[in-house]
Amino acid sequence: MSDNKCILVTGGAGYIGSHTVVELVNAGYDPVVIDNCANAVRASENGRPGSIKRIEKIVDKKIIYYDIDLLNKAALDDLFAKHSFIAVIHFAGLKAVGESIEIPIEYYKVNICGTLNLIECMKKYQVSNLVFSSSATVYGTPQYLPIDENHTVGSCTNPYGKSKYFIEEILRDVGKAEKDWNIILLRYFNPVGSHKSGLIGEDPQGTPNNLMPYVAQVAIGRRSQLSIFGGDYDTPDGTGVRDYIHVVDLALGHIAALKKVSTKCGLKVYNLGTGKGYSVLDMVRGMEKASGKKIPYKIVDRRDGDVGSCYAEVTLAQTELGWKSDRNLEEMCEDLWRWQTKNPKGFQTDNSS
Amino acid sequence: MSDNKCILVTGGAGYIGSHTVVELVNAGYDPVVIDNCANAVRASENGRPGSIKRIEKIVDKKIIYYDIDLLNKAALDDLFAKHSFIAVIHFAGLKAVGESIEIPIEYYKVNICGTLNLIECMKKYQVSNLVFSSSATVYGTPQYLPIDENHTVGSCTNPYGKSKYFIEEILRDVGKAEKDWNIILLRYFNPVGSHKSGLIGEDPQGTPNNLMPYVAQVAIGRRSQLSIFGGDYDTPDGTGVRDYIHVVDLALGHIAALKKVSTKCGLKVYNLGTGKGYSVLDMVRGMEKASGKKIPYKIVDRRDGDVGSCYAEVTLAQTELGWKSDRNLEEMCEDLWRWQTKNPKGFQTDNSS
Numbered sequence: 001m002s003d004n005k006c007i008l009v010t011g012g013a014g015y016i017g018s019h020t021v022v023e024l025v026n027a028g029y030d031p032v033v034i035d036n037c038a039n040a041v042r043a044s045e046n047g048r049p050g051s052i053k054r055i056e057k058i059v060d061k062k063i064i065y066y067d068i069d070l071l072n073k074a075a076l077d078d079l080f081a082k083h084s085f086i087a088v089i090h091f092a093g094l095k096a097v098g099e100s101i102e103i104p105i106e107y108y109k110v111n112i113c114g115t116l117n118l119i120e121c122m123k124k125y126q127v128s129n130l131v132f133s134s135s136a137t138v139y140g141t142p143q144y145l146p147i148d149e150n151h152t153v154g155s156c157t158n159p160y161g162k163s164k165y166f167i168e169e170i171l172r173d174v175g176k177a178e179k180d181w182n183i184i185l186l187r188y189f190n191p192v193g194s195h196k197s198g199l200i201g202e203d204p205q206g207t208p209n210n211l212m213p214y215v216a217q218v219a220i221g222r223r224s225q226l227s228i229f230g231g232d233y234d235t236p237d238g239t240g241v242r243d244y245i246h247v248v249d250l251a252l253g254h255i256a257a258l259k260k261v262s263t264k265c266g267l268k269v270y271n272l273g274t275g276k277g278y279s280v281l282d283m284v285r286g287m288e289k290a291s292g293k294k295i296p297y298k299i300v301d302r303r304d305g306d307v308g309s310c311y312a313e314v315t316l317a318q319t320e321l322g323w324k325s326d327r328n329l330e331e332m333c334e335d336l337w338r339w340q341t342k343n344p345k346g347f348q349t350d351n352s353s
Numbered sequence: 354m355s356d357n358k359c360i361l362v363t364g365g366a367g368y369i370g371s372h373t374v375v376e377l378v379n380a381g382y383d384p385v386v387i388d389n390c391a392n393a394v395r396a397s398e399n400g401r402p403g404s405i406k407r408i409e410k411i412v413d414k415k416i417i418y419y420d421i422d423l424l425n426k427a428a429l430d431d432l433f434a435k436h437s438f439i440a441v442i443h444f445a446g447l448k449a450v451g452e453s454i455e456i457p458i459e460y461y462k463v464n465i466c467g468t469l470n471l472i473e474c475m476k477k478y479q480v481s482n483l484v485f486s487s488s489a490t491v492y493g494t495p496q497y498l499p500i501d502e503n504h505t506v507g508s509c510t511n512p513y514g515k516s517k518y519f520i521e522e523i524l525r526d527v528g529k530a531e532k533d534w535n536i537i538l539l540r541y542f543n544p545v546g547s548h549k550s551g552l553i554g555e556d557p558q559g560t561p562n563n564l565m566p567y568v569a570q571v572a573i574g575r576r577s578q579l580s581i582f583g584g585d586y587d588t589p590d591g592t593g594v595r596d597y598i599h600v601v602d603l604a605l606g607h608i609a610a611l612k613k614v615s616t617k618c619g620l621k622v623y624n625l626g627t628g629k630g631y632s633v634l635d636m637v638r639g640m641e642k643a644s645g646k647k648i649p650y651k652i653v654d655r656r657d658g659d660v661g662s663c664y665a666e667v668t669l670a671q672t673e674l675g676w677k678s679d680r681n682l683e684e685m686c687e688d689l690w691r692w693q694t695k696n697p698k699g700f701q702t703d704n705s706s
Contacts, residue, residue, distance in 0.1 A: 104526035105472055112519075113466040119458055154507060159526045166465075166519050173457035173512045 004086050005029045007258065008079075008127075010070060010118065011091030013037055013049040015202040016133065016191055019251040020089060022200070025059040027255050032083050034068040034076075038110070039095060040205055040347075050347025054199040070114030073121075080125040087129035087261055089254055090118060093163070096209050097137075100160035111163035112170070119174060128181040129261040131254055134168055136189045136243075136271070137161035141307050145277075148313035149187070149269045157305055168269075175267035182261040189243035189273035189312050191250045192283075193332040194339035201339030202247075203346035212244070212332075215284060216340040219291040228280050231299035233308035239280035239299070243273040243311035246327035246335070256323035273312030274325040282329065290333035357439050358382045360611065361432075361480075363423060363471065364444030366390055366402040368555040369486065369544055372604040373442060375553070378412040380608045385436050387421040387429075391463070392448060393558060393700075403700025407552040423467030426474075433478040440482035440614055442607055443471060446516070449562050450490075453513035464516035465523070472527060481534045482614040484607055487521055489542050489596075489624070490514035494660050498630075501666035502540070502622045510658060521622075528620035535614040542596035542626035542665050544603045545636075546685040547692035554692030555600075556699030565597070565685075568637060569693040572644040581633050584652035586661035592633035592652075596626040596664035599680035599688070609676035626665030627678040635682065643686035644693075 007024060011017045012033030024031045037049050052065045068075045070092055093111045094100065100107040115132075122130065139147050140155030154165050168185050175183050192212040194201030208214040217223045231238040253272040260268065278286075284295050318324045327335075343349040360377060364370045365386030377384040390402050405418045421428045423445055446464045447453065453460040468485075475483065492500050493508030507518050521538050528536050545565040547554030561567040570576045584591040606625040613621065631639075637648050671677045680688075696702040 101526070102530055104523065104530050105469060105476065108465070108523050108526075109469045109473070112461070113469060116458060116462045116466060120462070123458065159523075162522055162526070166522075169515055169519075170457065170461050170512075173454070173461075173515070177455055177457050 004084060006083055006085050007031050008083070008085045008088040009033045009091065010088065011035055011093065011133075013051045013065070014039060014091055016188070016247060016250060017091040018051040018055055018200045019195055019247045020091070020254045021055050021063065022058050022195060023248070023251040023255050025061060029258070032064045032066070032085070034066045034079065035092065036067055036069040038069075040203060051200055051203075054347070058195065058197050058199055070117050071110065073117045076117055076121050077124070080121045080127070085125075085127045087131065087258055088118065088122060088127060089131045089258070090115065091133045093133070095160060097158050097160045098209065100158050100163070104159040107159045107163055112166055115167050115170070123178065128178065130171070130181070130183045131257045131261060132167065132171060132183065132185050134185045134187045135161065135164045136187050136273070136310065136312065138165045138168060138187060142310050145309060146275060146311050146313035147271070149271055149316055172267060182265050183267045184257040184261055184265070185267070185269045186253060186257060187269065187271050188250060189245050189271065189310070191247045192244045193246040193248065193327065193335040195248060196335060198335075198338040198342040201336065201343065203343075211280060211283060212287070212336055215287045215295060216336050218295050219287055219293045219337070220340055220344060222344070224296065226284065226295060226297040227300045228297050229300055229306060230302035235279055235308055237279050237281045240306060241277040241279045241309040241311065243276065244278055244283065244329070244332060245272060245274050245325050246332045249274075249325035249327050253317065253321070253323050256317070256321040260321055268320070270317040270321060271312040271314055272317060273314055275312055275314040277309055277311035278329060283333075286329050286333040287337065290330070290337040357437060359436055359438050360384050361436070361438045361441040362386045362444065363441065364388055364446065364486075366404045366418070367392060367444055369541070369600060369603060370444040371404040371408055371553045372548055372600045373444070373607045374408050374416065375411050375548060376601070376604040376608050378414055382611070384416065385438070386416055386418045387432065388418070388445065389420055389422040391422075393556060404553055404556070407700070411548065411550050411552055423470050424463065426470045429470055429474050430477070433474045433480070438478075438480045440484065440611055441471065441475060441480060442484045442611070443468065444486045446486070448513060450511050450513045451562065453511050453516070457512040460512045460516055465519055468520050468523070472524075476531065481531065483524070483534070483536045484610045484614060485520065485524060485536065485538050487538045487540045488514065488517045489540050489626070489663065489665065491518045491521060491540060495663050498662060499628060499664050499666035500624070502624055502669055525620060535618050536620045537610040537614055537618070538620070538622045539606060539610060540622065540624050541603060542598050542624065542663075544600045545597045546599040546601065546680065546688040548601060549688060551688075551691040551695040554689065554696065556696075564633060564636060565640070565689055568640045568648060569689050571648050572640055572646045572690070573693050573697060575697070577649065579637065579648060579650040580653045581650050582653055582659060583655035588632055588661055590632050590634045593659060594630040594632050594662040594664065596629065597631055597636065597682070597685060598625060598627050598678050599685045602627075602678035602680050606670065606674070606676050609670070609674040613674055621673070623670040623674060624665040624667055625670060626667055628665055628667040630662055630664035631682060636686075639682045639686040640690065643683070643690040
């Protein structure tokens with residue numbers, strides 16, 4: 001068993017998942033990916049998502065992939081019977097804040113009941129190491145900055161954020177009841193950028209929910225103008241300040257967490273951010289520089305629920321995981337731009353040449 | 354459709370559920386009960402729980418009953434296809450605080466995913482009126498007394514209480530997304546007592562988790578002594594003070610809530626309590642009087658998580674539901690004692706004569 005390196009990656013065909021799968025292979029792990037591509041149009045051959053084929057190109061290795069919905073308990077049980085996992089990295093879930101307000105039942109069902117099915121299988125098959133994709137959204141409105149892991153949680157107001165908070169609480173209770181489990185809750189700040197190869201990246205369907213994919217689509221001419229929500233925040237330039245983190249740094253944070261759970265750490269919580277705040281206009285300028293294009297924007301009203309500034313205290317992850325972010329704003333923008341220009345239609349772009 | 358009086362009652366074979374089914378029939382409704390009797394040993398003939406047969410004796414009417422687990426979505430869907438419900442009263446769930454700490458996955462699965470299955474079916478079959486069994490436990494440690502419905506919620510620490518809180522939050526989000534839904538969250542204080550007939554009552558399996566069934570078992574000689582957890586609280590006699598409410602009053606609160614949801618009330622929250630606090634020793638003396646037996650007790654250490662006093666502000670239910678509790682401590686004790694003496698083995702007692 002000591003040379004078993006088999007890791008289950010739920011949602012491993014998604015944006016953060018796919019980058020993590022690459023780093024898992026780089027670190028000598030054997031990832032098994034499940035994904036039902038609920039968040040993406042399938043750009044696939046033989047039922048394999050486009051991102052998986054691209055990962056295989058990057059790592060020059062076949063990736064084990066199954067089209068499994070976490071709500072399909074029987075399929076999940078079969079998977080656990082077939083593979084002997086040493087740990088699970090759990091990315092799968094619905095993730096659009098606005099949509100979660102429209103269809104809360106689906107969000108709670110997929111995110112919470114999907115997670116419960118997963119941990120039921122883990123318990124049955126004695127897989128006791130789990131790394132969970134949580135989010136800085138669990139902090140709600142920051143009471144102080146930078147936000148550390150002891151900041152109060154649970155005041156978020158949309159079903160997406162609440163589902164992350166509820167899962168955190170459920171996992172805390174599981175950690176108390178199952179003494180041999182090791183669980184790391186990773187609270188992501190704002191992942192941006194793409195793998196250096198330009199082969200994988202964020203591929204939002206329809207109008208992007210997040211700033212940077214939208215900015216990139218304006219830069220490439222797919223959208224005419226960026227709307228910036230709020231120009232009168234108490235920030236250096238009045239626009240909202242966030243902690244953007246390069247997705248490859250974020251992926252490497254998962255490798256560090258995976259090493260940590262193997263040391264029998266119990267339940268731990270870590271912010272994954274850079275600790276630096278950049279404004280919307282900082283990011284726009286970064287993308288203008290990376291792309292060489294002018295990015296038209298207009299300042300519009302603030303959005304309900306948005307805050308002026310949010311960025312992470314990152315010393316805990318540095319101390320306990322030995323991990324910190326390395327990639328700066330320039331690299332985030334350059335890598336995003338490379339992905340955008342090589343794949344104007346995302347994974348549907350024919351890149352087989 | 355105007356004469357449709359068909360109400361789905363989940364968990365309708367349980368303690369509060371069975372008393373509510375009686376009052377539903379009394380009020381002219383047609384209850385359809387589902388229950389998988391997860392909280393009870395089945396004392397049943399032909400797969401029908403003992404409590405259902407007893408309800409039929411009380412109301413002199415056949416009760417429609419199905420053995421359905423809320424986690425069995427297909428069975429639930431069939432049920433909704435077969436019956437045309439005007440509203441749902443949702444009692445079903447796991448309910449033992451201590452057990453919830455031991456097996457949190459089961460508690461979250463049954464309580465949350467069961468509820469999500471139910472509301473998915475309600476949405477599919479356009480049943481938009483729901484009365485949900487919540488609990489005063491969602492308030493956590495009281496910040497002031499009496500506790501009103503605006504008291505902060507969510508600080509409870511055990512999976513049972515958290516599952517109630519999470520379901521409340523989920524239902525709030527569903528209420529926002531589904532504009533035509535009417536949802537009432539009923540926060541129960543401490544239900545005790547039994548139906549006047551002595552035919553139905555609380556039938557705990559194993560050691561009772563709640564005070565009064567334990568006290569009744571001491572009175573009848575099934576247990577030798579009561580342990581009172583904490584005699585040094587800041588209360589008149591040092592023992593914990595709670596808001597005990599007669600289960601028939603509680604049941605009638607559900608009839609009032611059912612009338613309210615039919616007025617298109619949106620989402621509402623009501624405490625169901627008496628507004629009066631009684632100490633453990635008050636209750637012991639009440640049972641001594643009702644039973645004519647001496648109830649031996651000893652004071653032991655406080656239990657983790659217990660508070661000194663907790664009782665409800667009840668004016669909101671009085672004003673908006675036109676409901677208030679009528680039955681006093683004496684009646685609670687007398688009715689409990691009647692149930693206990695007529696059914697020393699609960700529903701397993703042969704009472705067919």
